[in-house]
Amino acid sequence: MEDILTLFGFGPTGWGGALLKATGMTLSVAACGFVLGSIIGSLVAWAKLRGNGVVRAAANGYTTVLRGIPDLLVIYLFYFGGSALLTSAGRMFGADGFVGVPAFASGAAAIGVISGAYQAEVFRGAFQSVSRGELEAARSVGMRSVLMFRRIVIPQVLRLAMPGLGNVWQLVLKESALISITGLVELLRQSHVAAGSTGRPFEFYILSCVIYFIIAISSTRIFNVVEARMSKGFGRMA
Amino acid sequence: MDMPFMAEAFVSLLRGLPLTLNLAAVSMVAASILAIGLAWLRMSDVAPARATAIGYVSFFRGTPLLVQIFLIYYGLGQFRPTLQAWGLWPFLREPYWCALLALTLNAAAYASEVVRGGLLSVPAAQVEAARAVGMSGLLLYRRIIIPIALRQALPAYGSEIIIMIKSTSLASVITMMEVTGLAAKLIAESFRVIEVFVMAGAIYLAINFMVAQTIAAVERWLSPHLRAAPGSILPSEIAHV
């Protein structure tokens, strides 16, 4: 037990500091990817609902492909493919040399693009659940589109999307572990390093499981609170 | 694109397909059995049984599958003498069995919720009606509850199968040469990232498309009274790493 405390501790031979930092990295890359995914998701949801034939087909193609191939492949593709693309484009525009994409940026982008496909479905579902009557009521009192969008649609969609977004966040959190293959020192990568140097994989992988689990539970709590606050004044609708 | 290279890559990636399908099929069957057990515990009247099921499900759903795989493979390797004494080492020694174990334990957590959802969706009125005509026990399950629950759970179960196929890609991190493992090897040898991953992605998309179509067909076949209402190509919720 004492041994474990030294191993996990913050002393000179302990891995506590490094693991804590890595946990911060996990949270940051997951959060950036999630926000990016929200932007992509809402654009794609809009394309699916309001776009013309071509735009809608492209949006459907995007969600189908992204949900049909392993996330590990998408991450590899972003990590290696991203630089190749930017570099060729950059060269042609006169930038000299290569354009590198740091592991953090390519990881967050990969998570964004993957989770965007799920968030698109969440937003689309939420938008479709906004009651037609409210929109008609808004129009009949003379609200214009922009105002109606801001006052009626966005608040309602956000409220209705909350449970779905909570699920996607959990997904994103777990997905961030896959970013370890690109060398970004997040929680799992740091656990590999610690396991390899100490020969104690069991302890370190269990510890990282526990950390992921704690983050997952706390975020569920937070999402529940936010959801409850947003739903004030609304009876639970089925 | 370099077509001859793409064709070559496609052929070498296909060599990993049997292992991908084997891992997915075996773990899905094992996970389904375990899931029924878990759902039964979860719906039991005994509080500790319920708590066990809830704990199991939330742990496996709350942590990344990738970490679970590392934990089972490298983590358990640390306890070889004990595992040898228990006679488990011949299995846990092999990356294949470790991958199967991790995929099964993980998928069972998600599938148990699908099973529970299916059972809960059986209308009480139907059960009452069956009881009223004197059905009970196994007959009630066989004729009424299971058919209705199965039909209700099918779309979600289909999603689980697709997720499982995607999840098998993670077995590549413990030396399994399935489609993704071969893709990573091919890239390291040829240094041609985009071509290889386009081909690997196409293989997964093709399998998943076929699975989705099959599930949709079974769904139509099981609900003749609900024909029409075409849905999207893939079921709605397809992920959990």
Added chain:
Amino acid sequence: MTSFNSIIAAVAVVGLLLGHGANAQEKQWTKITIGTEGSFAPWNYEEGGKLKGLEIDLAEDICRRAKLECSFIVQDFDGLIPALNVGKIDAVMSGMSATAKRAEVIAFSQPYATGGQTFGIQKGGPLEALPFKGELINLNDEASALDKIEKLKAALKGKTIGVQAASINASFLDRYLKGIVDVREYKATTQHDLDLSAGRIDAIVASYNYILDAAKKPGNRDMLTAGPRFIGGVFGNGSSIGLRKSDVKLKAMLDEALIASFADGTYKNISEKYFGYDATPQYKR
């Protein structure tokens, strides 16, 4: 990639018309990013969140000499060459041996270390008696090497051997022991060490210096080197800095700095610190 390239070409034409076109000359190097694995002690490893090792110290020395600002990126070994070629990094220093196969796609500096490659096993295992212990086998002289490899085959038949993915050791097994041994490929050498001590594999093939160092770690107490040491042939000319073929100027700068480091004894000190002996290679000015 032809269709993709044609899109890029179209974009380029627009770029040229707008007057942004430039010749793709090699730039003036003031800073470079070096890729390394970060888990291959004593070459490169992380300790308490800091990167250390022979290659880290060497990079610091040669970058100072070449007046370059150098930073490291840590990533898996099997992705280093792709990362170099797509421009994610400018150089590789990761115990990477200059082999003919790799030289088809990237350029290499002067070699800075040749410890050879050997087998690693568990104490008391069946492979402890592997023949030719400690002997140096040069694969450039393939005829006489093959004789000895035949004898090794008898001892290795049916064994499971772990190597790092995309390493020279993987090429070695593929070329000389295919069908004789069962090969497992790992992302990181630390992972095959874990499997060796768990008894999942019978042996590893890795850098001699690496195995000596790994055996000092608490988890690998029973790790030993076994059999002969190999150099040459598929194992190449020893660890070198990997560079893009197009970066001729950078290669010249780094070669000059390496030679200066060999010449004034700085490299001797660094190698003694990490390997325990003077590893200064034969070099040409």
